[in-house]
Amino acid sequence: MAESIVTVDKMHFSRGERVIYDDISLNVRKGAITAIMGPSGIGKTTLLKLIGGQLAPDSGSVLFQGSNVHKVSRHKLYELRRRMSMLFQSGALFTNMTVFDNVAFPLREHTHLNEDIIRTIVYLKLEAVGLRGAYDLMPSELSGGMARRAALARAIALDPDLIMYDEPFAGQDPISMGVLVSLIKSLNKALNLTSIVVTHDVTEVLSIADYVYILANKKIIGEGTPNEIRQSDSDLVQQFLEGKADGPVPFHYPAQDLRTALIGE
Amino acid sequence: MQKLINLGRGTLDYIAAIGSASMMLFGALFAFPTWKNTRLMVHQMYVVGVQSLLIIIVSGLFIGMVMALQGYTILVSYGAEGSLGPMVALSLLRELGPVVTALLFAGRAGSALTAEIGLMKATEQLSSLEMMAVDPLRRVLSPRFWAGVYSMPMLALIFSAVGILGGHLVGVDWLGVDSGSYWSIMQSTVEWNEDVVNGVIKALVFALVVVWIALYKGYHCIPTSEGISKATTETVVYSSLTILGLDFVLTALMFGIS
Numbered sequence: 001m002a003e004s005i006v007t008v009d010k011m012h013f014s015r016g017e018r019v020i021y022d023d024i025s026l027n028v029r030k031g032a033i034t035a036i037m038g039p040s041g042i043g044k045t046t047l048l049k050l051i052g053g054q055l056a057p058d059s060g061s062v063l064f065q066g067s068n069v070h071k072v073s074r075h076k077l078y079e080l081r082r083r084m085s086m087l088f089q090s091g092a093l094f095t096n097m098t099v100f101d102n103v104a105f106p107l108r109e110h111t112h113l114n115e116d117i118i119r120t121i122v123y124l125k126l127e128a129v130g131l132r133g134a135y136d137l138m139p140s141e142l143s144g145g146m147a148r149r150a151a152l153a154r155a156i157a158l159d160p161d162l163i164m165y166d167e168p169f170a171g172q173d174p175i176s177m178g179v180l181v182s183l184i185k186s187l188n189k190a191l192n193l194t195s196i197v198v199t200h201d202v203t204e205v206l207s208i209a210d211y212v213y214i215l216a217n218k219k220i221i222g223e224g225t226p227n228e229i230r231q232s233d234s235d236l237v238q239q240f241l242e243g244k245a246d247g248p249v250p251f252h253y254p255a256q257d258l259r260t261a262l263i264g265e
Numbered sequence: 266m267q268k269l270i271n272l273g274r275g276t277l278d279y280i281a282a283i284g285s286a287s288m289m290l291f292g293a294l295f296a297f298p299t300w301k302n303t304r305l306m307v308h309q310m311y312v313v314g315v316q317s318l319l320i321i322i323v324s325g326l327f328i329g330m331v332m333a334l335q336g337y338t339i340l341v342s343y344g345a346e347g348s349l350g351p352m353v354a355l356s357l358l359r360e361l362g363p364v365v366t367a368l369l370f371a372g373r374a375g376s377a378l379t380a381e382i383g384l385m386k387a388t389e390q391l392s393s394l395e396m397m398a399v400d401p402l403r404r405v406l407s408p409r410f411w412a413g414v415y416s417m418p419m420l421a422l423i424f425s426a427v428g429i430l431g432g433h434l435v436g437v438d439w440l441g442v443d444s445g446s447y448w449s450i451m452q453s454t455v456e457w458n459e460d461v462v463n464g465v466i467k468a469l470v471f472a473l474v475v476v477w478i479a480l481y482k483g484y485h486c487i488p489t490s491e492g493i494s495k496a497t498t499e500t501v502v503y504s505s506l507t508i509l510g511l512d513f514v515l516t517a518l519m520f521g522i523s
Contacts, residue, residue, distance in 0.1 A: 052396050081398035092393035106397050109404075 005030045005162055005194045006051055011060030013043075013050060020046055022218040023060070028162075033188050033195045035205040038215035039240065044198040045089070047215075048164045051196070052086055053077050065161070082110060085160040089167045091151035093139040099126070100135040103154045110158060125153040128190075129183060145176030149183070156187060162194045163187075169201040177201075181208055202241055206230070214240060216248075286481045289406070293480070296400075296407035305408040313374040313409070314416030318423070320373055321366060325424040328361055329353060329431025336432075337440050346442050350451035353432035354425075358455065358464045359520070362425035364512050367471035370417055371504035375479035378409055379500040382483025383493035391484075406480050413479075417472030418465050425464065463519045470511060475504045 006028040013021040020043040049055045053069040126132040129149040185208045206226040214222040222237040239247035436442045486496035
């Protein structure tokens with residue numbers, strides 16, 4: 001087994017009364033693209049926030065490069081976060097700054113580089129995502145796909161070790177989707193990154209992932225390489241991959257019997 | 266039994282909210298802007314201070330004018346219209362300046378702060394700052410906090426000054442009170458410590474409260490359009506009530522016991 005960069009061990013997490021994760025463990029190998037798939041609303045984003053230390057689990061641990069994210073001091077946590085980076089679903093660009101300033105932001109905050117060098121880095125990062133020409137636009141002038149690519153440029157500005165993608169393909173047209181898929185793959189290789197991709201777009205992610213975890217019903221219901229996943233004999237996994245409406249993951253939100261609800265008794 | 270549980274939970278939530286609000290206040294107080302953040306603070310002073318100038322000046326002018334008009338009609342029947350100057354100046358410096366400025370400030374700048382921070386939260390900008398290892402408290406809240414605390418007393422002073430000029434406009438230029446007595450009696454009656462400094466202290470306290478409430482409500486709002494609108498309303502309502510309540514307490518402390 002290769003060296004892992006993130007290790008989640010027997011983690012239990014709940015929001016109020018509602019249990020989100022019941023005892024899950026997973027490993028993210030260094031240098032690989034790890035996909036975390038699952039139906040909407042099971043808290044995939046929550047998992048990324050747990051890894052980033054924005055939320056704390058009820059029990060269990062999350063290790064990032066050997067440090068327990070939730071046990072270290074605030075100062076140390078901020079140090080860890082400089083080595084990880086997260087691409088939010090909405091992009092989360094700062095709306096009061098241009099694309100250039102957005103990408104320059106982490107550099108200006110965390111380094112003492114002079115403006116010339118910052119400009120060089122920003123242009124290189126924007127070039128990598130194909131948006132160098134859009135450097136002086138405001139985020140409101142970008143399309144959804146472009147905003148996500150600009151946010152990606154910002155996320156890689158500090159050359160992190162780990163990048164977490166939160167639903168990078170949601171709501172994208174086929175072309176931007178294709179662009180993002182190949183960007184994630186090429187950046188991972190070119191910058192020697194480790195990527196975690198949280199998504200429910202099965203085909204796209206199976207084409208680039210090295211290892212896949214499938215989450216459902218508060219647990220990990222399947223894991224393996226994309227091939228192993230495709231050949232899995234678990235009903236749950238197959239329902240998810242093939243997009244069947246009903247199966248072990250029910251179509252109906254838990255409710256009383258329709259007949260009883262309609263005619264009473 | 267259920268009621269008892271709810272009461273207990275409500276109380277605990279309330280105490281927890283006060284706790285986290287205090288933590289935030291101390292955080293913002295101690296995150297005094299470094300010189301790197303000074304630029305951010307100056308920008309915020311422009312947003313919350315300079316951009317509030319128009320409403321402050323117009324309101325100050327009209328309040329001064331109305332007070333002169335009302336005061337004149339009463340004072341003239343005692344032949345005391347010479348005291349119009351100190352009447353206008355004292356009411357503005359001691360009460361109306363700080364209080365009305367704070368109320369306007371809560372409506373104009375406080376609500377904007379809450380909405381801005383709430384929207385930053387809703388669009389994950391605050392989360393993304395945290396993930397970039399940038400403390401939102403230092404980067405976003407503290408510059409706004411200090412900008413508000415600095416701007417409000419200045420706005421209150423401007424409000425009073427413009428109000429006094431408005432009083433002059435109506436009392437002297439229009440109704441014919443002697444200009445010399447307007448100014449000279451004002452000068453001999455208004456005390457620096459007693460009136461001007463106390464007014465500034467009031468403004469400072471109100472500023473602290475308004476900005477604190479506005480930032481807390483924005484930072485802890487439910488990140489939906491409904492939640493932000495509720496938070497914005499609460500900022501204005503809570504700030505206004507707190508200002509009026511605190512004004513009584515401060516007045517009692519400053520002028521009540523002699």
